[in-house]
Amino acid sequence: MSKIGFIGLGIMGSPMAGHLVAAGHTVTGFDLSEPAMATLAEAGGQRAGSVGDAIAGAEVVITMLPQDEHVEAVTTEVIAAGGDGLLLIDMSTIRPETSKNVAESAARKGIRVLDAPVSGGETGAKNAALSIMVGGTAEDFAEALPILESLGKTIVHVGPHGAGQVVKAANQLVVGGTYALVAEAIVLLEAAGVDAKAGMDVLAGGLAASRILDLKRDSMIARNFQPGFRIDLHHKDMGIVQAAARQAGVSLPMAGLTAQLIAAARAMGHGSLDHSALLKVVETLSGRD
Known part of the structure; x- marks a missing residue:
């Protein structure tokens, strides 16, 4: 089981984080919505006061955010604070070039990145039946697969960084x-x-x-x-x-x-x-x- 920091507990992220808790992972989440944080706590997760609190000591960080600028802001903080070997899985839907830029910046700190956007909507998120298309290295995909299997049914490594997007x-x-x-x-x-x-x-x-x-x-x-x-x-x-x-x-x-x-x-x-x-x-x- 992994210690996971989860950033973005919206319509999709909230049930996804809940599935990870149910699978036995230690999940610390952060969102600007207080009700979303309360939902995670009710599911057995831990609530954080900031992005920094959510990722402290995490082995894996998952982001599920609305737009490129949100991903850029949060991943900048993750990269600055994260340690060597951290696995960052961005499950947001953003521009391919943004995913590539995040991966390049992270690599300079020894942080590994996967872009892993999803399809299936709220129903797929609630039922852990998402389709997940993953860009990054095959080695990092293999490491992330047991985590992603708690979230989706169709999980495919589709190519290098940005390919998922x-x-x-x-x-x-x-x-x-x-x-x-x-x-x-x-x-x-x-x-x-x-x-x-x-x-x-x-x-x-x-x-x-x-x-x-x-x-x-x-x-x-x-x-x-x-x-x-x-x-x-x-x-x-x-x-x-x-x-x-x-x-x-x-x-x-x-x-x-x-x-x-x-x-x-x-x-x-x-x-x-x-x-x-x-x-x-x-x-x-x-x-x-």
Whole structure:
């Protein structure tokens, strides 16, 4: 068992830290939210008063933070305070170049880094069923694997530093594009007078089947957009997709369209809703809101 410092106890980080406690690890967590800290304490974890307190004496530090600037600030503190041999696992979704920069800075202090963003949303985090895409060395991945197995079902080493973030960008592109198409299918069915539930049930059993149809078709038809993953965060992720595409020198036209639909959702005031709320954008464009 490891002594783990866990920074970032939000919608995703809170249940993840709880799973690590349940697996027998000693987890000391820090978050700016007092209720999040209380939840960790109730699960058997230890609450810290600062990032420094959370990482003191830790063998492994896990970060689960919203954006690049948060990761940069926290990892700078971790690198400054961390000892030789510390393993830093950043599970945030950020730009690949940020992950590479963190790894390079950490290496100068003898600190090892993995970028390990996740897919599966709040449900996956609560059920320890996340998909985890990991960038870094094979040796560090092997060491981290027993810890990551407490958090996810599909855990793959996808390449060197930054590769995890590239795979996560591709994931967010497919997820966003699929939500947009499911939204259009629902609007089409309803506008044509077809029972949307019956129609979507058929789609879910055929070649159009997807995890999004499995998990979200009923809630989308019911217009239940309680956030599991907010439009605001997916908007940030689509910026990462587009930046990665420019850096790789490739044209991703569907990524551009998906990014614009998600940006429209934010402009319409839906940023705090689940990303399945792309349905509201399609309805507005069709004059059916």
